[in-house]
Amino acid sequence: MSQNSEKTARTSPPFLAAYGHNSVNSAGYKFFLTFFLVTAFFVSPLLFFTDLTRNPYYLQITLLNSSVLIAFAIVLAAAVRGKSWTLPQNILYKPLTALLIVMLLSFTHAYFSHTAFFRPSMLSEFTRAAVFMTVNCVLVFLLAQKVPFDSDPQRRSAYGWLAFILLWGGLWLLFPDLKTPASGESLMSRFWDPYGGLLWLAGVAAAWYLVRRFNQEDFLHLAMSVGGLASIYGVLQYFGVELIWARLLNPYGNRSVSTFGNPNFVSSYIVMLLPFALAYLLAARKTPQRFFYGFLFLSYEAMLMASLTRSSWIGAAAAMASVFTFKEYRLKFLENKNFLGWFLAGALVFLFIWPAQSLKPFSSGLTERLSEGTGRMVSPSALSLGAVPGKIYSSFHQRLLIWTSAWQMGLEGPMLGKGWGLFENFYPFYQGRLLCNFENIRFLRTHANNAHNEIMEMFSQTGILGLGIYLWLFAVLFAAFLRYYRSSGPEERYWTVPFAAAIIGMLADNMFNVSLHFAVPALIFWWLLGAFSKKLSGSRESGTRLWKKPTIGAAAAGILMLLCAAGVWYWSAQFMREMYYFRGFKDMRRNDFSGAAAALRKAYNSHGREVNNNYELANAYVRVGDLPSGEWAYGEALKSNAGYDEIYFNMGIVQKRLGRTEAALNNFKVSAFINPLNAPAFNAIAEIYVKDSGRYAKEVVEIFKQAAGVFPEDPGILNTLGYFNAALKDYRAAKDAYGRGVRVNPGDAMLTQNLAGMAAQLGLKNDPDVIWLRKFQEVQGRLGANDFSRPARAAADDLVRLEPQNPNALALRARMSFKAGDEKGAKQDLMNALIARPRDNNMRYGLAVIYERERDYTSARREWGTLLQLEPGNTMVAERLRNLPPR
Structure with missing residues (x-):
């Protein structure tokens, strides 16, 4: 640290240096700002409920966003009292501002380029993305500017942080025995538990005390400790141990989600913290410090393995490689090689002995996970959507499907893309065409909310311009890092490298992942980006700029504070919506459709732009017989997100029953376009068109040519295609369609009759x-x-x-x-x-019987097992399988 900055640190408390000397009652601001940052860093990543909202982690998102908004409002209040803006200079302000402008431009261009039908859903999706980008990214970045670095990056003692993890985390072991059963369905009874509540209050108090000095290093240690606690919980989940809830949380099989709801999110969080744990471990000289940082490092490693997230393994490898690229780390290792050599060798062995998902003895999760799909993807042809069935690996080819759709989105508007925030809204419209053209990947159909590749994410939504500015932002960052590295002393270089490694690791992870676009991982990424760029900007002063016109400055700050308050209200409304939605969802499963409709309408009234709630509300109205309200609610679902084929289909069914045939027909066609695998949509189209076959025959033939390509073994679709070809007087095409149908189902009397009649009309004797x-x-x-x-x-x-x-x-x-x-x-x-027909159970039954007669019980067991998978309720097959001789 320079002499000037050391002087500043001695003469002014860090918090005052961040705000300038004109801050009024700065101790109060410090208390509250620290409290809300603790909420974001500590409470948000760890707190969740399984019976409060359908997404158990929605409370996390609400707390994170609300705490960030309140923290920023506190900063604005300090600006009003100090009559000045206090924002240090930063190298990323210009590229970040340019990126935000292009995001807005891309959406505006897209909004006016699409028909009026799509605009409500576009506005809904953009609002969601804009709130995330503003609060979860930009405000976090700006708040990081307000927290100074300590003059000494190393903590004098690790006892406080070690006690925090072991004592507070250990007390949760008593929770299963000391918790109080919920007394009812009210919010308070499900939200509050005396023992758990006291633990959380104690945890917040302890966390606040540990970061009370208000510097980057302490907040970083808070995040690292949270990562350690989440990792321990995730590892216990992997081995089937659940301490908090009545049942094990394993929505992704045996892949641990910890407290994050998704293994891909917790693993990305860990990727960013891993370089810091390593840096502190290499620099540690005292046994408590070695124990603490070594514990964190190994817990992170274990969590990465328990998540089984290969993209994060790539990110972690990139981060670790980045760290040891710099000589300071190689020298640190050599200085302490007696301890570190054994430690890192043990960590490497730990990677290979980590058990596979099955937890079988002597299995390796690393080798098993990495070997998945490698046998199928050894040839260039396997790396395309046109791969043959035996060469398709779901994890890769589904991403390839998403990337291809994203590429097509970007190509439609190369300069500005499809519009920022609109990926999920329009992705299904691009996927449908690919499903028609590539038969073997149809089972990989998905509803992607992001591109699973950060480059394609930006290109698809903001085009070349947005992608270029995004790359410019990181080019500016790493160019400044190289300049800083060359001009700084060994200690400053050493403690700057982990920031670069964390950013590199997260970006490498998100070449295959989506975690940058979800709350908690994004919080850490943008905080580190803000802190890193603050360090590289060389600005040690507060950046105070007194207001020349205090009235205007105060008005501007007041407007921004009102927007922060509106943001808190926005998130509280969304949280209440999620609570009511979950109640309605459970009522629907209990067949209490009236109760479901009431709860789901409350959810809609709380916040009306959520596609899942509105769709469920429409279903509830339909089940109680209120078709007009059902049609309205389906419309509201489409105004929230216009990319779900089932909404169009169900709305079409309701409109057909209401006699609104033309509107129903349009919705059926959109449903079939988005999801060409939905045969009932084509059948519904045919039912309407057949009433006026002469008028619509040409259009129907084109639709059913596509349908016949997707369903080549559906005799009904082939019969319909033949019928409308005949209506066009294209008798040869009609005969061919009937012929294809007969070969699919020679027992279909209508097809055989139609074939014979068409062949006779054409005079075909042979x-x-x-x-x-x-x-x-x-x-x-x-x-x-x-x-x-x-x-x-x-x-x-x-x-x-x-x-x-x-x-x-x-x-x-x-x-x-x-x-x-x-x-x-x-x-x-x-x-x-x-x-040719792998799902034909009659043929498989016959094959299994033959294997039994041949006493080839291994093959018989395989066929009976496959048949039982296709027909889980077939008791006769289950009995045959049980009666086979033991292996």
Whole structure:
């Protein structure tokens, strides 16, 4: 630290240096600002309830945003009392301001480029994104400017932080025995527990005491301690131990969510703290310090393994590699290699011996998780959406589906993208086309809220301009870091490197992750970004600028404080909405539709722009028979988010029942466009169009050509396609559609009749589809007459030769062969048929029976097990599986 800054630190308390000497009653401001920052850093990441809101972590988000808003209002109040703005200079103000302007421009351009129908949902989604960017990112960044760095980055003692984790965390072990059962359904009875409440009050008091000196290093230690507590809880979850709730929280299988609700969020949080734990560990000389920082490092490592989040493993590796790129860290290691060599070697072994999700002895979670999918993705062709089924790895190819859609969004408006905050709103409209074109990835259909790649996130929504400014921001940051590194002494370089490593690790993580766009990970990222840039900006003074016109300055600050108050109200309204929504959701599952409608309407009245609540409200109205209100609520759901196909479909059903056929038809078409895998949407379209087939035939043919491509084995869709082709007098196309349908379901009387009639109208005497049908009916007749003679089997062979891969022909010949005693031939035909139609349980049943007769119990067990997965309630199959001889 420079002599000048040391003088400042000696002559003025850190808090006064941050606010300037004109602050009035600064001790009070310090108390309250520290309290609300403690709420954001300590309470928000750890506190959650499982029976308060459907998303157990919504209280975290509300607390975080509200505490940040109140903290910023306190800063504004200090500005009013001091009659000055107190904001230090920062290298990132310009690129950050430019980024915000482009985000607003991109949305404005998108808003006026789309039809009026989409604008309410666009405004709803942009508001959500804008509030997040303003509060969770920008205000956090600005608050970080108000907290000074200590003259000595190292803490003199680790006992306080160590006691905080062990004592406060240890007292939660008593919670299962000392908690009081909830006395009712009221908010207070579910929210407050005497023992838990006292623990939280004690924890907040202890956290406030530990950061009372109000400097970056203490708040960083608070975040690190929170990371340690969350890591311990997450590790216990991984091994099936739950201390707080009645049941284990495992919404992602055995991947631990800790207190964050998603393994990808807690892992990203840890990635950013890991370089700091390592830096303090390398610098530690006393045993308590080594114990504390070593404990944090190992708990972080364990949490990363318990989360099984590979993107965060990449981020952690990038962060660790960044740290040891700098010679100060290599020298620190060499200075203390006797301890650190053994410690880091043990940490490396720990990575490999961490058990897999199954918790089987001698299994390795690291090798098992990293090896997933590698066998499928060894060729370049496997890295595309057109990969064959055996080469598809869900985790990668679903991201590829999202990235492709994001790329297409950006290409639509290369300069400004699709509009900031609108990714979730429009993503399904791009995904649908890809699902039509790439059959093998259709089961990966998803509703993506973000791009799962930070570059594609920016490009898709803000175009080249937004992405360029985003890259400029980090270019400015790291260019300043390199200048700072070259001009500073060893100690200052040493303590600056972890900030760079944390940012690099988080960005590397978010090349595959979305955690930068969720509350708690974003809080730490933007705080570190603010602190890092503050350090690099070289501004040690308070940045005080007295108001030339105090009245105008006070008015501006007052308006901003009112906006902060509005923001707190906004989040409290959303929290109440979530509470009422959860009540209504549970009422719906209890079939109390009237009660659900009442609770969900209260949720809507609290905050009316939440798609899930409005959709559930519409369903409740429909179930009680109030169709007009149901239609209205579906409309409100679409005004919240216009990207859900089920809303359009259900709204279409209601409108059809209300006699609003044209409106229903439009909604069915949108539903089918967004989700071309929804066959009922196409059927609903056909039901309406068939009433006026001549008028709409051309349009319907185009729709059902797409439908037939997605559902090539749906005889109803093929029959509809044939019908409307006939209405267009395209009899050849109609005959081909009927022919395809007959080969899919030769027992469909309407299809066979339509095929015969169309072939006769065209004068086709030797039509291949008719010939195939007649041969199929001949073999079927012989089988029904128990004719398994050579001529009968020869007829079955002739049928298969007409279309060797047709599963109906193969299954029919398999039945013939089985009856004739040729089980080997039957088995081969059934295996080939199941390749074409893997979900045909009748054919799988026959194959399993043949394996049993051959005493191939391993294969029989596999087929019976697969069949039971497809039909979980089939007791006969379950009995066959149980009766197989033991392995």
